[in-house]
Amino acid sequence: MVPNSGSRLSIDYRNVMAEAIGPEHGLTAAEIDALAPKVTTEHDRIWAEHAAGEQKWFDLPDNTALADEIVAYAQEVSETYDDYLLVGIGGSSLGAIATIQALAHPHRNLLPKEKRGGPRFFVLDNPDPEKVKATLETVDLSRTLVNVVTKSGQTAETMANFLVTLEALEAAVGKDQARKQVLATTDPESGLLRQLADEEGYRTFQVPPGVDGRQTVLSAVGLIPAALAGVDIHQLLAGAAALRDRCKNPDLRQNPAYLLAAIDYLATTTRAKSMLVTMPYADALYGISDWFRQLWAESLGKRLSTAGKEVFAGQTPIKALGAIDQHSQIQLYTEGPNDKVISLIRVGAYRDEVTIAAPPVSIEELAYLKRAELGQLLDREALATAWALTQAQRPNYTITTPVIDAFAVGEFFFLYELQTVMGGALFDVNPFGQPGVEAGKNATYALMGRAGYEGLRDELLTGSAGASPYVIEA
Ligand code: PA5
Numbered sequence: 442m443v444p445n446s447g448s449r450l451s452i453d454y455r456n457v458m459a460e461a462i463g464p465e466h467g468l469t470a471a472e473i474d475a476l477a478p479k480v481t482t483e484h485d486r487i488w489a490e491h492a493a494g495e496q497k498w499f500d501l502p503d504n505t506a507l508a509d510e511i512v513a514y515a516q517e518v519s520e521t522y523d524d525y526l527l528v529g530i531g532g533s534s535l536g537a538i539a540t541i542q543a544l545a546h547p548h549r550n551l552l553p554k555e556k557r558g559g560p561r562f563f564v565l566d567n568p569d570p571e572k573v574k575a576t577l578e579t580v581d582l583s584r585t586l587v588n589v590v591t592k593s594g595q596t597a598e599t600m601a602n603f604l605v606t607l608e609a610l611e612a613a614v615g616k617d618q619a620r621k622q623v624l625a626t627t628d629p630e631s632g633l634l635r636q637l638a639d640e641e642g643y644r645t646f647q648v649p650p651g652v653d654g655r656q657t658v659l660s661a662v663g664l665i666p667a668a669l670a671g672v673d674i675h676q677l678l679a680g681a682a683a684l685r686d687r688c689k690n691p692d693l694r695q696n697p698a699y700l701l702a703a704i705d706y707l708a709t710t711t712r713a714k715s716m717l718v719t720m721p722y723a724d725a726l727y728g729i730s731d732w733f734r735q736l737w738a739e740s741l742g743k744r745l746s747t748a749g750k751e752v753f754a755g756q757t758p759i760k761a762l763g764a765i766d767q768h769s770q771i772q773l774y775t776e777g778p779n780d781k782v783i784s785l786i787r788v789g790a791y792r793d794e795v796t797i798a799a800p801p802v803s804i805e806e807l808a809y810l811k812r813a814e815l816g817q818l819l820d821r822e823a824l825a826t827a828w829a830l831t832q833a834q835r836p837n838y839t840i841t842t843p844v845i846d847a848f849a850v851g852e853f854f855f856l857y858e859l860q861t862v863m864g865g866a867l868f869d870v871n872p873f874g875q876p877g878v879e880a881g882k883n884a885t886y887a888l889m890g891r892a893g894y895e896g897l898r899d900e901l902l903t904g905s906a907g908a909s910p911y912v913i914e915a
Contacts, residue, residue: 448683448852449843452697456827457704457782457836466714466779466834468707476703476867477693483866484691484699497651498858501659502681502851508664508674511646515559515668522622524580525560525669528603529590529662531878533626533648534566535735536658536854537666539728540677543850545670547724558671560586565602573605582613586669588624590662592648594632597885603634626661653873655736658854673847680851688859698859701784701838705860706867708782708836709756717756718774721786722763722823725845726853730760730786733857739878740861743870754868756782764822771826775833782836787823789843791816 459467491499527534541562546552550561563576587610589603610619625638629647638645646661648654657663659681664674684698693699708714717737719730742755761770763785774781795815800807810818823839830837840856842849865872887894887901 448680448687448697449849450684450697450852450856451841452700452838453841454700454704454838456831457708457838461831462834462836466712466836468704468712468836472707472711473693473700473703476707479867480693480696480699480703480863481691483863484696486866487862488689495651496862497649498653498656498659499685501649501652501656502678502685502855504660505675505678507661508668508678511661511664511668511674515665518586519559519669522560522584522586523554524563524585525666526563526565526576526580526585526587526606527590527666528565528587528599528606529626530566530596530598531735532654532657533590533592533596533599533662534564535655535728535732536663538564539732540658540663540667540672540850541670542728543725543845544667544672544847549670559669560584562666562670565606566598568598568601573602577606577609582610585610585622586624587622588626588665589634590626590648591632591634592628592654592657592662594627594634594636597882597889600633624665626665653740653875655739656858658732659851676847677851677854680848681855682851683848684852684855685859688855697840698856699863701856702860702863702867704836704838705756705782706864710868712836714780714782714836715756716759716781718759718761718770718781718783719786720761720763720766720783720826721788722819723786723788723791723845724762726786726788727760727762729850729853729857730762732854734758734760736857736861737864739875740872741864741868741870742877743868744877746869747871748869752868752870754870763826764819767822767826771829774835775829779833779835782838783830785823785827785837785839787820787839787841788816788845789841791819792845 455461457468459469461467487496490496527537545562546557549557561580563580565573565576587603587606589599591599607619607623610622614622620641620643623641623643625634625643625645627634627638627645627648628650629635637643646665648657648662649660652660659678664677667677668674688696688698690696691699693703705717719733721727721730737756737758744751744753746752746754759781774783797810797813797815797818799811827837827839842852862872883894883897884901887897890898
């Protein structure tokens, strides 16, 4: 166990060790400790870069002035609007979804406004025409705040969804009023949305320059939707800051972010565990595993090393949910290819407890459930899964949070962000930027006929033209 020094998350990694699962699949203490000099060097580099004004994501937990401004803004608009529509994708929406799923009532949108506190929450991320149309039919556009969020200011999905929404909004309330109902969260200076916001006079908040989209959850990108959903955003920042303070300790065995990075790196590169499953035993934390999935994938999945050598690095992140995936995925994880690390997340005490009613006396086989708590059942299932995986020599570790609250969610965000940055150092790739995503974005622009992409469009259309023996027509 890593002793708790400030933050409240604990990490039990006994089941990734050779003592528990054997040397073929398990790590040795010596292997972990051999990474310590590299981790210390990288720790010093990260903190030195932070001190020099780089690694700007590191500073986000300190921005309590921004949090004050956002709380005031949320109070101001909560009265005016019944619905809040976030238009954004990837790092511009996943953090908000994760935060609200973790911290708001699971059926918040169905509650009456006085119980709900603040507007209902809707997201347009995918440009799926069925979902977009249904969402615009569901919200009351005359009382909807439209928050378009894009760091680049030009992502095709986001801008398309925004233009559709804007047209519907203008039809509902008129052009002048529509302008007042748009909030743009984007780069302070560059990008098409910034240009449009300046032209139209939209109210704006900043996506902080120098921070990748997937690390913006603790900026206005994630804090505005969280505050509107009633989340205590100061506690979110406090939790992140506490985890960061704890991680001032360069000792690999005491620093949870570095330890997890080291385990996942060693498991990938020395034990062929090419996948990382994140499996919380709480519905509320499922969104965090989805948010982490993007972070781990986009940051570490890189073709080139920092020296420009082809390495095809990365570990495929998978999201799962306990106990549901015990009835879906665990068969594979336990008996299929031994190619995964499973990260279980446990909760010390759920926010609500439900006692199981006594079964009829005639059904003796159910007597074991009598007067037990549902949370107790769920948590014991986490323990049982860890045990079953270990018996099958599947490396697994458990992160435990005593409760799910804003502080804990802030801790998870910072833990995973720092784990990812250290992961980049260990895998020897640049965890920032996403050249593979940009290639697809450019191809989309080309196929949609955007000016300046004509050459790429010709190339793409030539490549897919004509009959192919590898296509079966309907
Ligand atoms: O991490 C990233 O930077 C990306 O995943 C982006 O968040 C995503 O592509 C959306 O980009 P943008 O915010 O520019 O619309």
